[in-house]
Amino acid sequence: MAGIPQGLASNKKAGLARPGFIKRRDYSSGYLFILPALTTLLVFRFYPIFFAIFKSLYQVSFVGGAREVFVGLQNYASLIRDGTFLNSLKVTLVLNAFINPIQIAISLLLAVLLNSNALSIRIFRTLIMVPLGISLAIASVIWGFALNPHSGLVNSILGLLGIPPQPFLTSSTQALWCVILIATWKGIAYWMIIFLAGLQEIPEHLYEAALIDGANSWQCFWKITLPLLKRVLLFVTVADTTANFLLFVPIFTLTRGGPQMSTNVLMHEAYSRAFVYSDMNSALAIVTVILAILLGIVGLQFKLIRTGE
Amino acid sequence: MTSQIRRILRGIPVYLVLFLSTLFSLLPLLWAFSSSFKPLDSVMSDVTTFRLRAFLPVPFTLEAYSALFKAGFGRSILNTVVVGLSTMVLGILVCSLAAFAFAKINFPLKNVLFVLVLISFMVPFEAIAIPLYLVAERLRILNTMYALVLPGVANGLVIFLFRQFFMGIPNELLEAAFIDGASWVKIYWKIVLPLSKPALVSAGLFLFIFQWESFMWPLIAIHERKLRVIQVALAYLRTQYLTFWNQVFAGVVIGAVVPLLLIFPLQSYYIRAITLTGIKE
Numbered sequence: 001m002a003g004i005p006q007g008l009a010s011n012k013k014a015g016l017a018r019p020g021f022i023k024r025r026d027y028s029s030g031y032l033f034i035l036p037a038l039t040t041l042l043v044f045r046f047y048p049i050f051f052a053i054f055k056s057l058y059q060v061s062f063v064g065g066a067r068e069v070f071v072g073l074q075n076y077a078s079l080i081r082d083g084t085f086l087n088s089l090k091v092t093l094v095l096n097a098f099i100n101p102i103q104i105a106i107s108l109l110l111a112v113l114l115n116s117n118a119l120s121i122r123i124f125r126t127l128i129m130v131p132l133g134i135s136l137a138i139a140s141v142i143w144g145f146a147l148n149p150h151s152g153l154v155n156s157i158l159g160l161l162g163i164p165p166q167p168f169l170t171s172s173t174q175a176l177w178c179v180i181l182i183a184t185w186k187g188i189a190y191w192m193i194i195f196l197a198g199l200q201e202i203p204e205h206l207y208e209a210a211l212i213d214g215a216n217s218w219q220c221f222w223k224i225t226l227p228l229l230k231r232v233l234l235f236v237t238v239a240d241t242t243a244n245f246l247l248f249v250p251i252f253t254l255t256r257g258g259p260q261m262s263t264n265v266l267m268h269e270a271y272s273r274a275f276v277y278s279d280m281n282s283a284l285a286i287v288t289v290i291l292a293i294l295l296g297i298v299g300l301q302f303k304l305i306r307t308g309e
Numbered sequence: 310m311t312s313q314i315r316r317i318l319r320g321i322p323v324y325l326v327l328f329l330s331t332l333f334s335l336l337p338l339l340w341a342f343s344s345s346f347k348p349l350d351s352v353m354s355d356v357t358t359f360r361l362r363a364f365l366p367v368p369f370t371l372e373a374y375s376a377l378f379k380a381g382f383g384r385s386i387l388n389t390v391v392v393g394l395s396t397m398v399l400g401i402l403v404c405s406l407a408a409f410a411f412a413k414i415n416f417p418l419k420n421v422l423f424v425l426v427l428i429s430f431m432v433p434f435e436a437i438a439i440p441l442y443l444v445a446e447r448l449r450i451l452n453t454m455y456a457l458v459l460p461g462v463a464n465g466l467v468i469f470l471f472r473q474f475f476m477g478i479p480n481e482l483l484e485a486a487f488i489d490g491a492s493w494v495k496i497y498w499k500i501v502l503p504l505s506k507p508a509l510v511s512a513g514l515f516l517f518i519f520q521w522e523s524f525m526w527p528l529i530a531i532h533e534r535k536l537r538v539i540q541v542a543l544a545y546l547r548t549q550y551l552t553f554w555n556q557v558f559a560g561v562v563i564g565a566v567v568p569l570l571l572i573f574p575l576q577s578y579y580i581r582a583i584t585l586t587g588i589k590e
Contacts, residue, residue, distance in 0.1 A: 027416050027417065029410070029414055029416075029493045030410045030414040030415070030416030030419065031410075031416060033406045033407060033409055033410035033414065033493070033497075034406070034407040034410045034411070034422060036402075036403045036406060036407070036463070037403045037404060037406065037407035037426075037463040037468060038407070038422065038425070038463075039463075040403065040459060040460070040462050040463035041425065041426065041429050041463045041465070043444065043448075044441060044444065044459060044460035044463070045429045045432065045437065045460075045463075046425075046429070047444055048437040048440035048441045048443075048444050049432070049437060049440070051440045051443055051444060052437070052439070052440035055440070055443065109326070110326075110327075110330060113323050113326060113327060114327070120324075121327075124327045124328075124330075124331060127331045127334060127335060128327070128330050128331055128334050130334055130335060130338065130569070131334050131338075132572065133518075133565065133568040133569040133571075133572045133573075134338070134565050134568075134569075135521070135522035135524070135540055135564065135565075135568070136522070136524065137522070137524045137540040137541075137543060137544055137564075138540070138543060138561050138564050138565050140544075141543055141544070141547050141557060141561055142337050142338070142340075142341045142558075142561055143337060144547065145341075145554055145557070145558075146337050146340065151353050151356050151357050152356065153336075153337070153340050153356050153363065156356040156357065156358065156359040156363070157359055159358065159359060160359050185333065185334070185337070189334075190583065193580055193583055193584060194583065194584055197580075197584035242431075242433055243433065246433055246435040246436055248435060248524075248525050249524050249525065252525075252528070252544070253544045253547065267435065270439055271439065271525075271529075274439050274442070275529065280439075280443070283439055284439065284440060287436070287437075287439050287440060290436060291432075291436060294432075294436065298431070
């Protein structure tokens with residue numbers, strides 16, 4: 001997402017950099033080359049967004065045969081009074097309030113520790129990166145068994161440490177934390193790689209100079225690493241929040257929103273309304289709300305970074 | 310001497326953190342891998358009270374795998390491979406064509422259209438999966454492989470990746486061909502693509518793994534059991550065979566091994582695709 005302003009800038013730069021190239025503007029070729037990509041993007045990416053907004057203003061009426069009637073904002077009005085929806089909004093916000101800082105902190109810490117070419121570090125880096133190749137569905141299935149209250153791996157290891165068996169996914173107070181654990185296990189490697197790439201862009205001589213001036217590694221992190229990593233950090237924050245706002249797989253695979261709706265995030269609530277309760281219009285109202293919140297998060301974070309500069 | 314000792318002592322917490330993170334990353338996988346090669350009763354007894362044997366495939370048996378394939382799991386693997394490869398081939402073609410135009414051809418509204426491409430990868434696929442169901446319904450492609458392949462073909466990130474690469478190809482090279490009377494199509498096919506092998510590998514890998522791992526859209530778009538892809542089949546396997554842990558683990562191992570075998574030898578290409586958006590100017 002942070003690619004946008006950068007992408008535009010480099011595009012402009014590239015256009016100026018080659019004034020001699022192909023003086024004739026080639027309208028038809030240009031459009032023909034992008035036509036297949038643009039058509040599929042419009043049909044499968046953009047059209048669904050407008051379709052969701054449009055259909056969220058309708059409701060199926062069974063008076064005189066099933067048909068859709070325009071109801072304006074009525075679907076949204078009923079969402080505000082709907083306890084299940086409000087709960088899923090709350091669950092999603094609570095999930096995100098914890099999971100994003102946790103994932104970002106751990107992946108940044110690991111990236112800093114792994115930013116070295118020593119052989120031992122390279123081995124650790126490769127091993128820690130393995131979950132990158134594991135899909136979230138597979139991660140959920142494995143962890144679902146590992147967190148089994150009766151004969152799961154985690155309780156059996158906790159038993160070694162003298163900790164009594166925990167209910168995990170079957171408890172309404174622990175289930176959301178299990179979801180956080182699973183998504184974090186899967187997600188860390190991905191964000192870590194992006195941080196590592198960002199760290200490698202920071203010139204080595206800055207640290208050398210700081211060390212000569214007597215700075216310790218803690219000061220180096222706060223005074224050099226973090227400020228120079230700000231753009232990457234913003235990108236990861238926005239992308240991670242977006243991904244976690246749409247978290248669905250572990251919840252569908254393991255809890256179906258339960259126990260007692262404690263893991264019923266917005267995406268799962270929208271899915272249930274659309275495909276379990278066949279209330280597509282109301283589901284699309286939730287999808288529209290999700291898209292609006294995402295837009296808000298992205299906008300707010302860009303604004304924060306701009307005022308911070 | 311003392312400074313050396315102090316340095317070693319300072320390194321201990323670092324290695325401790327790395328060691329614990331490695332355990333956290335690998336132990337669940339090791340457990341799943343070993344359990345898939347065990348008879349069911351050993352899978353259970355090794356974790357009921359903890360034994361280190363939980364992480365070793367003893368006693369070794371392939372019965373979970375043979376039972377899994379007898380239950381028709383092979384079909385799901387085949388479906389996913391078909392979807393993944395089709396998306397890869399079509400996606401590379403469609404995205405690189407567009408990227409070539411964005412990188413090398415001047416035409417009106419180019420920048421506006423490129424912003425559309427960038428916006429498309431700001432909106433994650435899951436966000437539009439539910440309304441996409443209605444679109445696919447209207448196109449009458451629900452419950453077909455087209456529903457899985459077509460939406461994955463044009464990928465904003467892959468277009469961006471190709472464009473970055475193509476912009477690095479010197480214009481003189483293309484100009485010379487142009488003067489010799491080559492068409493745009495010929496320049497793209499004969500000059501640009503053969504020069505772009507690293508980008509082709511990154512894009513192909515990214516598109517294949519995107520499809521191999523996708524879950525929510527295939528769950529929504531496919532009703533028929535024989536058309537299920539591997540991730541969805543695994544989720545159903547878990548609910549249906551909840552007691553046959555070793556079989557589910559066998560499915561998990563197959564589902565994990567394929568991307569891992571692709572990613573590890575081609576690590577740098579995959580990482581390039583991931584980091585491109587976050588870092589590149």
